[in-house]
Amino acid sequence: MKKLIALVASAVMFFALLGSLGFESTKAEVQLSTEKETKSVRTHASTVEDLLDDQGIKVEPHDELSHNLDDTITxxxxxxxxxxxxxxxxxxxxxxxxxxxADTVQQFFEAEGISIEERDEMSHEQASSIQDGMEIQVQKAFQVALNDGGETSEVWTTANTVSDFLKQQKISLKELDRLKQKDTASLSKEQNEVTITRVEKVTDVIEEQVDYAVVKRNDKSLAKGKEKVVQDGEEGQVVKHYEVTLENGEEVERKLIKEENKKDSKDKIVAVGTKVQQVQQAQPSQQAQSQPSRSNSSSGVQKTLYMQATAYTAYCTGCSGVTSTGINLRANPNQKVIAVDPNVIPLGSKVWVEGYGYAIAGDQGSAIKGNRIDLFMSDKGAALNYGRRGVQVKVYGN
Known part of the structure; x- marks a missing residue:
């Protein structure tokens, strides 16, 4: 009996094994590749969807699959x-x-048509692998109008503030330099100007001439109205130190910070005659002969002339400002002096000119010949307006 039972059990196991082998032999063998692995799968699944369900894979709308879900497994x-x-x-x-x-950031950007320039700034390298949940930040570069010390240029940048822009461009400011915008000011496509004023202070040393003074002293040994230079004047010299402020290379301010006396000026001393000369009365015969042009009255007039007068200044073309007799007209703008022809009116003579007043015949000129005189005036406008006039001239002598 035991032998019979054992025989039956063995038969059941054999047929079960045979059935199992037959079931396995009916499975289809496929290759399944995912981002994790590639493996061979034997399956009785009838469709691709059934196979993926058996493998625990749920296909989402954005996933990539080489077959349709309802394709038959072979x-x-x-x-x-x-x-x-x-x-x-x-x-x-x-x-x-x-x-x-996509496997990399670069492949992803190309697939999605996202344009990136080399000057743009990105949070990840383009060769970086794509990770689920990844966040990629891109800052697009824009142009900034930079004015640095008067030199202008267009600069591409991704900086958000003026301060970041200066650091990015490696632009440094010195102590006196000025920014038109605050360094914390935002930068963008709309706010895209950065202006720098370069400021520097330099010292400028200048040597200047100092005019000498003209000192006049009465001299009773000289005839009244006559002048004589006793001591020539000499210009002095000072050294001036200026602090000069430059903005973008242009001078905007100058301050005198120190002045040194290098050489003292030396006064010009002029002796002025005060001696009054007695004029002798002319004989009646002489008076008759000279009556049209001379007068020997008690007024001291030696002769009266009718002349053509023009006017000049101490700054006329070719003028030195010093007369032929040594009178400095620039230093003595109120001095009454006329230029004469010495053959008509002796130099040093005291004269009276109609409309001009008392003066000294203290100068001469190449164009002043014969019946002509030239009146000194300190004001250029007055000299020009004077023009040419016929005047009466009284000569008193030296």
């Missing part, structure tokens, strides 16, 4: 599946979400 089938990863891209202030099966 032996030797190669099935490729890649799950899509969620990626967030922030370009400046714009944020968008994407799903991608």
């Amino acid at each position: 032996t030797g089938m190669q099935i490729d599946y890649q799950s899509a990863k969620q990626v967030t891209v922030k370009v400046d202030d714009n944020t968008e979400q994407y799903y991608t099966t």
Whole structure:
């Protein structure tokens, strides 16, 4: 009996094994590739979807699959599946979400048509692998109008503030330099100007001449109205130190900070005659002969002339400002002096000119010949307006 039972059990096991072998032999063998692995799978699944369900893979709309889900499973089938990863891209202030099966950032950007320039700034390298949940930040470069010390240029940048821009461009400011904008000011496509004023202070040393003074002293040994230079004047010299402020290379301010006396000036001393000469009365015969042009009255007039008069200044073309007799007209603008022809009116003579008053015949000129005189005036406008006039001239002598 025991032998019979054992025989029956062995038969059952044999047929069970045979059935199992037959079931296995009916399975289809396929290759399944995912981003993690590639493996061979034997399956009784009838469709691709059934196979992926058996492998615990749920296909989402953005995933990539080499076959349709309802495709029939056949032996030797190669099935490729890649799950899509969620990626967030922030370009400046714009944020968008994407799903991608790309392997790298560069492939992802190319697939999505996202344009990136070399000058733009990105949070990840383009060769970086795509990770699920990755956030990529992109700052697009824009142009800034830079004025640095008067030199202008257009500069590409991704800086958010003026301070960041200066650091990015390696631009340093010195102590006196000025920024038109605050260093914390924002930069953008709309606010895209940076202006730097370069300020420096330098010392300028200048040597200047100092005019000498003209000192007049009465001299009773000289005839009244006559002058004689006793001591020539000499100009002095001072050294002036200026602090000069330059902005973008242009002078905007100058301050005198020190003055040194290098050489003292020396006064010009002029003796002025005070001696009054007695004029002898002319004989009646002489008076008759000279009556049209001379007068020997008690007034001291030696002769009266009718002459053509013009006017000049101490700064006329070719003028030195010093007369032929040594009178400095620039230093003595109120001095009454006329230029004469010495053959008509002796130099040093005291004269009276109609409309001009008392003066000294203290100068001469190449154009002043014969019946002509030239009146000194300190004001150029007055000299020009004087023009040419016929005047009466009284000569008193030296």
